[in-house]
Amino acid sequence: MLTIRNGKYRLCDGHTRRDVLRIGALGAFGAGLTLPDLLRAEQRKGIRNGHKAVIMVYMCGAPPHQDMYDLKVDAPSEIRGPFNPIKTNVPGIEISELLPRMAGMMDKLIPLRAVYGSPDGAHDSYICYTGRAKRNEPTGGWPSVGSCVSKLMGPTDPGVPPFIGLAPDAGHPPYGSPGLPGFLGQGHAAFRPSGPVGQDMVLNGIDKARLGRRRSLLESFDTMRRDIDATGQIHGLDQIQERALGILTSKRLAEALDLSKEDPRIIARYGKGDPAKHGDGAPRNLQHFLLARRLVEAGARVVTLNFGRWDFHSNNHSELKDKYLPLWDQGVTALVEDLHQRGLDKDVAVVMWGEFGRTPTINKDAGRDHWPRVGGGLLAGGGFKTGQVIGATDRLGGEPTDRPTHFGEVIATLYRHLGIDATQTTVDDLQGRPRYLVDDYEPMKEVI
Numbered sequence: 001m002l003t004i005r006n007g008k009y010r011l012c013d014g015h016t017r018r019d020v021l022r023i024g025a026l027g028a029f030g031a032g033l034t035l036p037d038l039l040r041a042e043q044r045k046g047i048r049n050g051h052k053a054v055i056m057v058y059m060c061g062a063p064p065h066q067d068m069y070d071l072k073v074d075a076p077s078e079i080r081g082p083f084n085p086i087k088t089n090v091p092g093i094e095i096s097e098l099l100p101r102m103a104g105m106m107d108k109l110i111p112l113r114a115v116y117g118s119p120d121g122a123h124d125s126y127i128c129y130t131g132r133a134k135r136n137e138p139t140g141g142w143p144s145v146g147s148c149v150s151k152l153m154g155p156t157d158p159g160v161p162p163f164i165g166l167a168p169d170a171g172h173p174p175y176g177s178p179g180l181p182g183f184l185g186q187g188h189a190a191f192r193p194s195g196p197v198g199q200d201m202v203l204n205g206i207d208k209a210r211l212g213r214r215r216s217l218l219e220s221f222d223t224m225r226r227d228i229d230a231t232g233q234i235h236g237l238d239q240i241q242e243r244a245l246g247i248l249t250s251k252r253l254a255e256a257l258d259l260s261k262e263d264p265r266i267i268a269r270y271g272k273g274d275p276a277k278h279g280d281g282a283p284r285n286l287q288h289f290l291l292a293r294r295l296v297e298a299g300a301r302v303v304t305l306n307f308g309r310w311d312f313h314s315n316n317h318s319e320l321k322d323k324y325l326p327l328w329d330q331g332v333t334a335l336v337e338d339l340h341q342r343g344l345d346k347d348v349a350v351v352m353w354g355e356f357g358r359t360p361t362i363n364k365d366a367g368r369d370h371w372p373r374v375g376g377g378l379l380a381g382g383g384f385k386t387g388q389v390i391g392a393t394d395r396l397g398g399e400p401t402d403r404p405t406h407f408g409e410v411i412a413t414l415y416r417h418l419g420i421d422a423t424q425t426t427v428d429d430l431q432g433r434p435r436y437l438v439d440d441y442e443p444m445k446e447v448i
Helices: 035-045 128-129 145-153 196-200 208-221 231-246 252-256 263-269 287-298 316-341 406-417
Strands: 001-003 006-012 053-058 085-086 094-096 109-116 163-165 273-277 283-285 302-306 350-352 375-382 400-402 426-428 434-436
Touching: 035 434, 053 287, 053 406, 085 231, 109 406, 128 145, 128 252, 145 163, 145 283, 145 302, 145 375, 145 406, 208 273, 231 273, 252 287, 263 287, 263 316, 283 316, 283 426, 287 302, 287 316, 316 375, 350 406
Parallel strands: 053 302, 053 350, 163 302
Antiparallel strands: 001 006, 085 094, 109 375, 273 283, 350 375, 426 434
């Protein structure tokens, strides 16, 4: 393994992660495949044979784990709620009666019942996208998974950004965040096709030659030295311009976002959901699940989408029964089934979660409040060992009792799926210091 240490190259073995920055072989592929090799292979073969991707669904406001994947039938009535568990197609695993479609495909899912790591129960998507609490941040903040992947791997195709966020702006900004670029800068921010930008992704009356002349003219005006820009913003603008030109000279992204090109039967399977914003949260737009599949198939490496507003301090059970879980059940199962039917279940990893859990005790307004001690989540695809539950909580659903799973472990698992060893790989912050992609968390051995 080639390493860089103190600016000198050497072959090494046995150093700790704090000693060296490893480059070269990607351990997840186990065959000495280097990053350039991987990128070239992806260019030749496409997603089914090389390009790995992640779809992350952020459940804005944090869903109630006790009413979905971790029902507590033996708890007192003020804790257990009105819903009953049902059997799934995996013996021994039961989930909420409001999720019958998921129950029928549990062999393709992994409920996480003991996710922890939220520091204080404040509403913020940050920990879902980075695996880190919002504490002791470096200048600029920690970059999200999508931004790190953009930096490390770049696009698979010049016309498709590596990191795409489908969330529209929300009244509470973290609910509308697709994952922030942090200290990596705007050049590695999510491309967000929602809104007017979606109409500007194709050339209108300008051929490629004319666009090239305009680009050359623009570059001739830019005489400012890059090395005096300590913030990295100028370099970020270069990256943004480069990707914008790639999108404009390719129809691939625009076609991926055009659902009129999709099989009507597939569109009907996903359904539409509710495209209106819910309070200060995100839409319950089921077509975003379909767009996510189309985008990773077109070449995106990381796609994030934000779903609903799960902050049920009141009317928890009626909101779940009448508005949320039927749509959630439809969208999740349509996506997972679609990935399997298209042969993408090993190439595309899916994670779905919120920023924390909900209180075991139901409050006076029939709601559940913030509970950072433990929450839940769901994994699918990625070639993972599905059909199992990871983690457990006590009989009240308030404390982890078996296999607590930190957000950082899940993030490390997603990086591994993409071919990146998060325990060894770094990205430089604004001061030029190498920063590890996650804290000291290893990928989840149970799923790989």
